[in-house]
Amino acid sequence: VGALRNWVDLQKEYDCFFLLADVQALTTHFEDVSQIKTSVEDVVLDFLAAGLDPDQSTFFVQSQVPALTELSMYFGMFTRVVELQQNPTIKEELKHQKDLFYGFLGYPVSQAADILLFSPVAMSPGDELLVPVGEDQAPHIEATRKTARRFNEIYGETFILPEILISDVPRLPGLDMDKMSKSRGNAIYLGDGPDVVTEKVNSAFTDPKKARVDDPGDPFGCAVYQYYRVFAPEIADEVVIDCQKGKIGCAADKKRLAGVMNDVLEPIRTRRAEFAAQPDYVWDVLREGNRRAREVGDELMEVVREAMHIDYPDLADSVPRHGSTQ
Numbered sequence: 001v002g003a004l005r006n007w008v009d010l011q012k013e014y015d016c017f018f019l020l021a022d023v024q025a026l027t028t029h030f031e032d033v034s035q036i037k038t039s040v041e042d043v044v045l046d047f048l049a050a051g052l053d054p055d056q057s058t059f060f061v062q063s064q065v066p067a068l069t070e071l072s073m074y075f076g077m078f079t080r081v082v083e084l085q086q087n088p089t090i091k092e093e094l095k096h097q098k099d100l101f102y103g104f105l106g107y108p109v110s111q112a113a114d115i116l117l118f119s120p121v122a123m124s125p126g127d128e129l130l131v132p133v134g135e136d137q138a139p140h141i142e143a144t145r146k147t148a149r150r151f152n153e154i155y156g157e158t159f160i161l162p163e164i165l166i167s168d169v170p171r172l173p174g175l176d177m178d179k180m181s182k183s184r185g186n187a188i189y190l191g192d193g194p195d196v197v198t199e200k201v202n203s204a205f206t207d208p209k210k211a212r213v214d215d216p217g218d219p220f221g222c223a224v225y226q227y228y229r230v231f232a233p234e235i236a237d238e239v240v241i242d243c244q245k246g247k248i249g250c251a252a253d254k255k256r257l258a259g260v261m262n263d264v265l266e267p268i269r270t271r272r273a274e275f276a277a278q279p280d281y282v283w284d285v286l287r288e289g290n291r292r293a294r295e296v297g298d299e300l301m302e303v304v305r306e307a308m309h310i311d312y313p314d315l316a317d318s319v320p321r322h323g324s325t326q
């Protein structure tokens with residue numbers, strides 16, 4: 001919710017590119033690809049429903065922009081394995097995985113390509129390359145800056161160093177107060193109907209010490225309060241007082257929150273259903289986005305190849321065809 005709100009505002013001010021990371025999904029799901037296409041479609045529907053506008057922003061699919069693979073390959077040439085092994089996300093994931101795969105180890109390299117492919121080709125004063133992510137992503141952006149710096153040192157000034165653009169929307173935990181994730185079933189989706197939202201809110205974690213309505217509670221450890229902060233910040237302070245003074249019970253508070261959330265989500269839900277009812281719309285948006293991302297990427301790759309001295313005249317006609325007598 002924080003990311004989408006932020007992006008909807010940013011698209012008015014910046015040239016925004018939103019990447020659907022289907023290749024990155026393979027780093028952990030290469031054996032089960034059944035959900036990839038539907039996930040891409042779902043994410044685009046969420047983007048559109050939340051107000052991202054394909055006339056203002058570019059949505060594209062990672063696998064459909066070959067320049068990303070090429071750039072990632074070049075970056076891999078000067079990235080040390082030991083640095084990848086020290087990457088905090090890789091280290092953390094390795095605790096849960098028994099095998100370390102080449103693609104997974106290298107994903108910070110491909111992430112650097114995902115960002116730097118959109119570095120402006122002809123840099124003008126004031127140009128910026130911003131990555132609007134949460135603070136927890138800072139180490140990734142730092143790794144990408146390192147890659148850009150190293151490339152510039154070896155091959156000459158080519159990439160602008162990306163900066164992190166942190167959103168001020170509070171981070172929303174899952175309904176169980178753990179990190180939000182699909183596999184834990186602790187998230188509310190933009191496509192969820194009103195009854196599902198109410199049911200999910202009813203399952204939210206609250207202060208276990210507040211058993212009766214008039215027991216004083218601790219709102220700060222309660223998921224319901226965290227959701228008020230994001231969805232109805234204007235009444236969040238009142239929730240704190242009512243909870244601490246035992247003026248409201250958890251059941252009533254959840255009922256009120258479900259109402260607030262359904263009011264916020266209803267227009268988004270309606271828009272999402274309208275887009276979903278046009279079966280080709282998402283793919284048309286992606287077709288145009290892929291085309292634009294390829295165009296921008298191809299332009300940058302010409303500069304990259306030239307810097308690396310692997311730019312050649314068009315050799316297509318000089319290579320003898322198989323079986324040719326010439």
Ligand code: SF4
Nearest residue numbers: 207217222243250253
């Ligand atoms: S009253 Fe509200 S804020 Fe307090 S613990 Fe219950 S649900 Fe959470």
